[in-house]
Amino acid sequence: MTIILDLDDVLANLRDALQGILQRETGIDLHWRHWQHYDLRRHYLLESPALDELLMREQVLELCEPEPRAAEATAALVELGLRVVIVTARGWHPRAESISREWLARHGLVYDDLRVVPLGGDKLRAIDDCRDIRLAVDDHPSHVDRYRQRGIPALIMDRPWNVDTPGERVYSAAEMVDYVRRLV
16 A cells, blocks of 8 residues: 655645745745745745745755654554655756655655656656555645546645645644554
């Protein structure tokens, strides 16, 4: 059995790092709790190339912290006999895969496979070869919707930008593990 986990804002707390950097750079005082969507370009009035360059220069992927109990959660999922596949849309960064692998190792997160979706890519294509997917956990509404359209049950990690997305949701990595225990 396979579980698909998003990385950013499911296992990694990217939002705090992003907010601090973007506020400092743009002078726009907007807390992530008020992000009604995840288009940071619109929130902070930046164009894509400038935003990508800023996030690479500030090493946001390298410096973000894990969500509370994320390492314990991934270990518990593996202990339940699940194949943990992390699928991330970090492909906008040219070193996304190596940065992500180093970050996961540094913070002790356990996983079986990491899939980095290229810029403009599709998470569903990244998991075409995965079998017996029991659940996907993501915070991004469009990813959740696409998983569901494919017939993959999707759990929403509750964030301000997905409050209008219907479906079951969890509020922490520990709650995610509890949900999965009941599922399997």
